[in-house]
Amino acid sequence: MINAEILKRFRAAPGKSVRLKDHDTGWAQTEELKELGKEVIRERAQEILDENLRELAEAQELLYADDRYSVLIVLQAMDAAGKDGTIKHVMSGVNPQGCQVFSFKKPSDEELDHNFLWRYSKCLPERGRIGIFNRSYYEDVLVVKVHPELLEKKLPPGKRGKKFWRERYEDINAFEKHLTRNGTVILKFFLNVSKDEQRRRFLERLENPEKHWKFSGADLGERAYWDEYMEAFEDAISATSTDDAPWYIVPADHKWITRAVVADVVTSAIQQLDLKFPKPGPEQLEELKLARQRLLGEQD
Ligand code: AMP
Numbered sequence: 001m002i003n004a005e006i007l008k009r010f011r012a013a014p015g016k017s018v019r020l021k022d023h024d025t026g027w028a029q030t031e032e033l034k035e036l037g038k039e040v041i042r043e044r045a046q047e048i049l050d051e052n053l054r055e056l057a058e059a060q061e062l063l064y065a066d067d068r069y070s071v072l073i074v075l076q077a078m079d080a081a082g083k084d085g086t087i088k089h090v091m092s093g094v095n096p097q098g099c100q101v102f103s104f105k106k107p108s109d110e111e112l113d114h115n116f117l118w119r120y121s122k123c124l125p126e127r128g129r130i131g132i133f134n135r136s137y138y139e140d141v142l143v144v145k146v147h148p149e150l151l152e153k154k155l156p157p158g159k160r161g162k163k164f165w166r167e168r169y170e171d172i173n174a175f176e177k178h179l180t181r182n183g184t185v186i187l188k189f190f191l192n193v194s195k196d197e198q199r200r201r202f203l204e205r206l207e208n209p210e211k212h213w214k215f216s217g218a219d220l221g222e223r224a225y226w227d228e229y230m231e232a233f234e235d236a237i238s239a240t241s242t243d244d245a246p247w248y249i250v251p252a253d254h255k256w257i258t259r260a261v262v263a264d265v266v267t268s269a270i271q272q273l274d275l276k277f278p279k280p281g282p283e284q285l286e287e288l289k290l291a292r293q294r295l296l297g298e299q300d
């Protein structure tokens with residue numbers, strides 16, 4: 001497990017303004033870690049990931065058997081920050097039946113014909129399951145805030161100033177409150193990659209034929225809005241990190257750190273729930289006894 005002091009650094013404190021410049025995207029998060037050196041930290045991160053994957057598989061089985069809570073994991077980031085790889089690695093040991101992944105792209109006409117939370121509501125995890133949103137309703141206060149013209153397709157006319165966005169954050173907070181009150185544990189991760197590292201990853205996608213498929217011309221277009229995105233992320237995280245649905249700002253310049261942190265937060269959150277394997281009642285015990293007797297009494 002990751003040291004609690006270090007984990008605390010990643011959690012966006014409710015009610016506090018977030019400044020992303022204060023969040024290191026690399027591995028040397030503290031003086032102590034810096035002294036240990038990159039290779040030691042990399043090995044330690046790998047051990048933490050392995051340990052968590054084993055525990056997550058068990059925790060998820062219990063979540064499923066208990067069948068009262070669900071877990072919603074929200075992943076947001078700039079392109080090439082490692083959302084897909086994080087999902088692949090963190091969920092690698094989990095029973096596929098207990099996990100659902102939804103990726104959200106540009107909304108369709110049908111989706112735009114509804115309120116902005118509609119398409120996400122339809123994909124929420126049922127009790128006993130872990131649901132992962134690869135992008136989420138936060139796009140509606142991120143990409144849409146950076147490109148407000150996207151709003152004009154369907155919404156009634158009105159000012160798209162501070163009040164408009166504040167009301168969207170309020171809607172999101174109310175939606176999340178509703179979900180947590182009904183048994184959904186919400187964990188939100190912003191994979192914090194630096195602009196330099198994104199450039200390096202884009203170049204790798206362009207230079208390695210096996211990675212060409214990962215590159216989209218549109219990604220470069222969005223990179224040009226980097227500062228606007230950082231501001232939108234800061235505003236959204238500051239307004240919506242709550243005790244019930246906290247944001248974690250995860251260093252993402254090294255994939256081994258991102259994966260270890262996400263796996264650790266998810267595993268501990270499930271382990272902290274009061275989960276139990278359902279206990280059979282007296283009637284069910286009697287039924288089990290009779291069933292056993294019947295099977296034992298069968299002739300070969
Ligand atoms: P990708 O996840 O790389 O396949 O890209 C999906 C694209 O869909 C990204 O550019 C997102 O910003 C965009 N997208 C996702 N949700 C929304 C939304 N609600 N409104 C507009 N664009 C969105």
Ligand code: MG
Binds near residue numbers: 079216219
């Ligand atoms: Mg993409």
